[in-house]
Amino acid sequence: MSTTAPMPAETATEAPAGRTVELAIGGMTCAACVGRVERKLRKLDGVRAAVNLATERAVVSAPAGVGDERLVETVEKAGYSARVVAPDAAPEPEDVDAVRRLRVRLAVALVLFVPLADLSLALSLVPSLRFPFWQLVVAALALPVVGWAAWPFHRAAVANLRHGTTSMDTLVSLGVVAATAWSLVGLVATAGQPPVASGWQAVLHPTGPLYLEVAAGVTTFVLAGRYFEARARRRAGGVMRALALLRPDEVALLEGDPDCGTDGDTERRVPAAVLRVGDRFVVRPGERIAVDGTVESGAASVDTSAMTGESVPVEAGPGTPVVAGTIATGGRLVVVADRVGADTRLARMIAAVERAQAEKSATQRLVDRISSVFVPAVLVIAAGTLVGWLLAGGGAQQALAAAVAVVIIACPCALGLATPTALMVASGRGAELGIFVKGHRALETVRAVDTIVLDKTGTLTEGRMRVAGVACVPDTDPAALLRRAGAVERASEHAIARAVVEHATQELGELPEVEGFTALPGLGARGTVEGADVVVGRPELLPDELAGRVAEWEGAGRTVVAVTVDGAAAGVIALADPVPDSSRAAVDGLRARGLRPVLLTGDSPAAAATVAAAVGIDAVDVHARALPDDKVALVQRLRGEGRTVAMVGDGVNDAAALAAADLGIAVGAGADVALEAADLVLVRDDLRALVTAIDLARATLGTIRGNLVWAFGYNVAAIPLAASGLLNPLLAGAAMALSSLLVVTNSLRLRTAAGG
Incomplete structure (x- = not known):
């Protein structure tokens, strides 16, 4: 019985030329299945297909003359179930x-x-x-x-x-x-x-x-x-599912005349998928922005870490562009939709991740080619062995025993164990070293890697803001300034506020209470502390003695907030994301292994230059203000130059670049989607684990290659022996077990690899 889902009427007709169709395919069990589906689809005129066994999806490029129903029927005729899925749909939950x-x-x-x-x-x-x-x-x-x-x-x-x-x-x-x-x-x-x-x-x-x-x-x-x-x-489908969770299911749509102001608007909750370009919708504090758009009215801090990876929220007001997947905090926004559906930056990120996952590795392509001829060849050899012995005058028992021995000796146990056993041993060794090895894609790529692209926030830096300096006007006590600022910020949830409170508490202990606290969206916070009116927020007009210090700090990439007391400037506080010593050691270790480090960040050029100087990355290899699309573009450009690229990151904004790189490496404290998109995960909070991961992956790849050489060589040598009657089925089974034992033993040598 076919399991194909009913398709909408429009999918039964011919679609525009050059379209891309995504199919969910069921029933595939091995690389031979993948090859069979691809070959069947490619026999259709003008059709190209890439099938991913892990996600059970096929990305098909089809001309106008080939409708979706024909694609589905072709897959079903090959012996598998198929149905069309939406291009931006997240994979279904795991079975x-x-x-x-x-x-x-x-x-x-x-x-x-x-x-x-x-x-x-x-x-x-x-x-x-x-x-x-x-x-x-x-x-x-x-x-x-x-x-x-x-x-x-x-x-x-x-x-x-x-x-x-x-x-x-x-x-x-x-x-x-x-x-x-x-x-x-x-x-x-x-x-x-x-x-x-x-x-x-x-x-x-x-x-x-x-x-x-x-x-x-x-x-x-x-x-x-x-x-x-x-x-x-x-x-395997966790990346797209995690990214899909960034899109809210519902949105507060405003219906009315925008020229009449918001008082005349009617607010209605609707599915986010129905939004169209030009629609106006409301984003309340704590809600995710549904689509890319421009703020029409209101002010709020917007947590953009999902898209830029930076821990400091940006201030949004009328005219500010915002993107899907980010979160409004501390204010209400009315947003006009500019890009919806598959056109949003988030949807393009999901598509980039899925396209990258559909790409086949070199080993997978080799297995596909071998599998397409291996099984038929073994069956032909077994049948030939049976007939040959009978024609040569051998008894039926002898002929059948030789044929059975061929089939048994050819069973791909050692071949099937070659990669999984090495991965299991490497995973155990990696766990001891703070590294999680997720698959063979990393292991076969790492030896060729020559360029390491490093995210800044949370990768080279700690990923959290800390107070880096305090400067006051004359006759102002820095401790008093910090105490008052900490008291006001303690009532705020802003990332900068948390850093100020943490520093003030560590330095001064208990902080006084704040009265009349007011959040100032886009500006800062205000309250009364010890009888004084205190405002903590953006540095505006400052005295000369503070303006020079602020310019110096901002030139070094630090974030600066000003503190006013009773309407007069009292001082400024600088915040920075610290760079641990282990980051410099890690970069030195990468260079020692012949790898070129590149810094890629969504932060400002000044902040990027400061971090690069601290860890020893050349200025020419620093790329700042990079959004997710920009990160993917840089990775692709480096690959286009003939480089084999590894990407190291920790945020949702890094997921597409992690998937697009030849090797994706995620920092374990990062977002779930980054961990899913990566091939290696550094669980240990120390970037020097990256160097260890490179060493372990290279050792594991060498072991897998040795296992595969043995497994293939074993079949090549053993099948002729079995066909000639020199191996009875029991000896064939013992030889098969011995081959598997040798593969496992070779893999166990990885228990002492990489620092052992």
Whole structure:
């Protein structure tokens, strides 16, 4: 039964030329499935497609002559479900139940496989240990594994067969079924017979429970790989989901004549998706701005950290442009929508992240190509082996044993374990070092990285404002100034206010109470402290002795607030985001490894230059006032120059650049969306972990490459031996297990990598 969702009437017609269609695809299990879907879609005239197995999405470029229904039908004819999804729609919630079912199958397989393997080995090597009805015990342990636990492979293989295709599931299912059937025949044939061989004779000329442990082992190993893959896939759509949460579901739409003032307006809550260009809507304190627009009236501080990454809110008033995803604090705004839907900066960021995730890595492309021919080739070799032995006069048992050995020896256990085991060991080692390795994309890219793009706030700096200096007019006590300013700011929630209060409390202890506190949107705060009228806010007209100091501080990229007492300027307070010593050490470490550091920030040029000088980044590699689109553009420009780029960031505004870079590295204290978009996450609050992460990733990549070379080489060498009859199925299973053991052992060497 088709699972395609009903499509709106307009999608059934031909769409404009050059359009991009996004499809949600179900039923894919491996790289061969991805390749098959892409090939089927590309057979349509003018269609290009990129399929992402992790997110189960396909981004399709189609001309006007190919409607959406035809795209869906093409995918369904390939044996998979498909439906059209909106370009800016977030991925659906993870299928937690599917992962849980896979975990249960793996647990059952492990519980039964371990005693089955021990028992089969003992009975094969020492037939005298066989007891009455031992065949039933062996079968009872094996059949639930090769039947129920392996059912997803059998179901996929049957589905492939119906559509005349093959995949890794076909090979796994065929190997399991062949080994099981051969073993059951052998068990029935030997029932009640005395043992005729022991020791190596039982191995070289086996009679008994030959391959049930092999079939169960294949099932268990492949299920383990699928389980870890499914866990990773659950998180793959987290970037778009986290970004989508920045968009409010509803908005307060104003209906009325704007020339008559807001008093005549009618306010109505409507879904944010219905907003159109020119609509006017209200943003109250604490609400997110729904679309990009311009402030018509009102004043407020706007927390832009989601888009710029900077911790200091900006002041918005009439004529100020605002963007979707930011938060209004401390005031009410009336905004006129300028860009809505897919045209907003936030929607473009979501699209950039999804496009970047759809790109295939070099290893994935290699696996796609190999998978497209590997399974059919193995089946042809197995069939050829069977026919060849029969034509050469070999007995049916000998011919079938050689063919089964080919299928079993070709099962991709070592290949399937090559990457997951290295990743698991590297993940454990990384956890000890404060690093989270998320996938092979990082590991295969890091060796080629030559440029590291570093965000400023929260990456090179602490990410929080701190008081950096206090200056007063003559005859004013700095302690008194700080005490009064702290008292007023204690009633405010502004980021600058929190820094002033924290510093004043540390320096002076308990602060006096403020009376008559008033927030001044866009200006600051006001209150009465110890009988004096105190205002903390923007520095306006200042005495000469303070103006010079303010110019000096602002030239160094610091934020300055002025304090007036009873209407007269009393002093100024400078705030800065400190640069820890570890940042300079990290930059030096990157240079020592041949990497070029680049500073990229949404902050002012002065602030960027100050931080760059503190950590040792050249002025030519400093880029300031960069919005999310600008960050992506710089990353793409560097890549266009032939550089392999790693991006390090911690904010929502960094997510698109993290995904667009060859290697994305997030700081663990950052926003969830940045952590999802990155390939490596630095959990430790120390940028020197970046250098350690580079070392660990390089070591892990080398291990994975070694594992893959062994896994491929093993199949290339073992298949001819099996086809020539030099490996019976039991030895083939043992060789397969040995190959997997070698891969795991090689991966375990990573436990001492990177600083060990």
